Amino acid sequence: MGILDIVREQDEDRKDIPKAHIIVPAEGFCVKLKTANKEKVFVNICQSDKVPLPRDISEDELRELLEDIEGSPPFKIPMSIGEPHAELDAAGKGCTAYDVIIHPEFLKKVRSSDLFETFLMTVVVEGLESKYDTHLERNWIVLKNKKAMGRLQEQYVRASSRPAIVEMDDPIPSLKTNLIEEVEHPVVSEERLSGENPVYKLSTVPEDGKPEYLVAEIQLPKLRSSRGLYLDVGSDLLCLTSRSHTYAMETLLDPPVDEQTTVAEFNRDTKVLRVTMPMLKKAAPS
Incomplete structure (x- = not known):
């Protein structure tokens, strides 16, 4: 399985x-x-x-x-x-x-x-x-x-928002990037996994010592921009799909992450989506 x-x-x-x-x-x-x-x-x-x-x-x-x-x-x-x-x-x-x-x-x-x-x-x-x-x-x-x-x-619409994808190296900041916060629409379940599974790498930062972040680097060479990408991050699951059905992936996350403070950046030059996910902090024992 x-x-x-x-x-x-x-x-x-x-x-x-x-x-x-x-x-x-x-x-x-x-x-x-x-x-x-x-x-x-x-x-x-x-x-x-x-x-x-x-x-x-x-x-x-x-x-x-x-x-x-x-x-x-x-x-x-x-x-x-x-x-x-x-x-x-x-x-x-x-x-x-x-x-x-x-x-x-x-x-x-x-x-x-x-x-x-x-x-x-x-x-x-x-x-x-x-x-x-x-x-x-x-x-x-x-x-x-x-x-x-x-x-x-x-x-x-979604009851909770997914991370916004910020495009890097975009010389002309658009109104949408700065002024629209669109309420998120869920991806239809039957279409979630329709697309090519991209090459990706998960790593912890820093590499030495106690890790603070889990970082996903996802290669999307067929895309020119992040337009149409849907990114969902749960505490132990990352899901990425595209409106064009070019790419689709799901991967389990270990250790768990804080989805509320997760950020994502798409580099239009390298065609790499970088998702930075802070580790979920354990509650102090009472």
Whole structure:
């Protein structure tokens, strides 16, 4: 029996695998825009209190952040970006709609401030482009008499987040990297292991003395970027899949690690994903 078979057997009994829950979004407002090919697209900005509320900042603080994104205190907008769904517009022609869910309190701020509305839509457009490899125009219209295009879709999201993958040697920091904190969507179990098993190495750091970190170095030569990679780290399990099904792997971790403080970096030059996992500290005896 291989590691993957052992992992599958243990899945049902594991309590540390991130759980998923359903978000049923409520209407907010609807935005119309076009792709670079002039195809009509609608974005439903929806709301749910199951999406975290971002840090409260003023318009002045937002202006300062936009003037110096890299040097400003961290500010990210938690959101859930749903799958595209086909709809018919008012003329009966086919179009594409996306549902983007944010917290209701942040929605109120967006609706009461042109600056926050423009800021949100700029971030959402880049998020959609990054997630679905599409190209959208930066001109949009907020529809006055329509709160949503089509039926809003339920979204399955993770109750706990997985490590964000930071790309190294990227000369142009994107808005998405700095301003979006997308609520994680679970990988469908049947698709989890679809793909080539990459070459990887697990090592402890430091090599001499008491180890403090478990480091995974995963070779992904067929990828140009980390876009579409899904990384899950539990206390004793690492799982990596890709939306393109290029790579897929699961490996047991020993000793156990602290998944909450795990970080991941993808080097676009070497095509290596480095996952640094702090060792799980044992509780002191009482």
